[in-house]
Amino acid sequence: MRAACVQLSVRECDVFNNKRRALQLSSDAADSGADIIVLPELFLTGFCYDIEPERYPYPSLIPFRALSVDSGAIFVGSIMSSSDRGTHNMGFCLAGAEMGFYSKTHPFGDEKKHFIPGGIIAPVKISGLSIGLEICYDMRFPEVARKLCESGADLLVTIAQFPAERIHHWRSLVIARAIENQIHHIACNACGSAGGSSMIVGPGGEVLAEADDEECVIIADIDPGERDRLRRSITCWEDRRPELY
Template sequence: MIASCIQLSIRLCKRRENLTRALALAAEAVGEGADVLVFPELFLTGFCYEEDLSDRPPYPSLDPLRSFVEEYGCMMVGSIVDGRLNRGFCLDESGIGLQEKIHPFGPEKDHFDGGGSISPIKTSKGRIGLSICYDLRFPEVARKLALSGADFLVTIAQFPASRGYHWQTLCRARAIENQIPHLACNAAGPEFCGGSAIIDAWGTPLAEAGSGERVILAEVDLAGRDLIREQIPALKDRRPEIYRFQKV
């Protein structure tokens, strides 16, 4: 699998402009062989609270992306606004799979509700464990996705520039502790830290971005996940019966 993170500079409330740029960068990615294309959180609109840019099933705002997927046989990952949900999607030739953001952050809570379930999305490229931005700070999300059979993790985000070190550390940690590849795509621009990364199941970055708009690619070995889990059987050695929280 050749994965790409498309670190897009998002123009707030400018859906048409964001779409045009996203498709141009997507063409660049597939031209270099990518078959999985990951965009940042809410890459078509940003957190646009001034206008109602939400979409509803079957999500007509994604029709240009559907056409692109059908033409190139790839898969796209991102998120859109669906009413009061920040709804992550995996879009391929077989259709669309969805996973809501579980943890809205700070002022987002005035506009978004958190999702109510966590499970991998079945796609033509494997079972994807998708999480969105602030979800990265909650290790329970990635752990449940890994234990539920995800083949790789994907995090899409608009992580701020002031917390770039947190982003980098948490992205690697989620891969290392779950022994699973992790595709982490952040937004570009002065207010965001960028730093998108494709990380293998050992926690080694295969490709990393700086802060600017760009496309990164790497070949991801999904079979390597199982080999690493055999070498260090951390998931098998878990003792969940003693992890339950008890008040002291």
């Protein structure tokens, strides 16, 4: 499986240019043969609360759905989503006409004034893959990744707008979530207003690809079977004692 992370400079409220650049870079990733293409948190709008949130089936994602159909790639990102309950930071996994969702569990800071926290932590099952999706601040809570992995995630994906001043936290957390769950971790951050340093990490904590702080696409080939081989070799997963914790 070939994984790609589109590290995008997300400009708040500039939907036209955010979409244009996201499509350009996503097309580059698709041309490279990527099977999964990951975009940052709220990659179309940023945290622009003046924009009306969308409702399903999310018209702004139509060109990404078309690119998914043409390339066969799964797309992952998040969008401001409206429901009868309010507004969600809604993570999505998109494969052609098929979509699955995860609502951000832990809004951070002022986000709490605008987003309803999600109430379900479960992998998104799409196109034969079980994706353990979490959004930015969720990564600081190891219980989220652990529950996703206990529920059968084939890989972890974190999408974020993680700030540059805490990018050392980001790198440590991305690698830790991979090591402690013995699973591949695709962590796609925004750049520009955020700190970049998107990463693709193997289940043993090895960094397979890493970005700097500029717009780019990073790509790595990953073998989902490596998760099970590592868990058999280093038996942390088998040796857990959840009845005590």
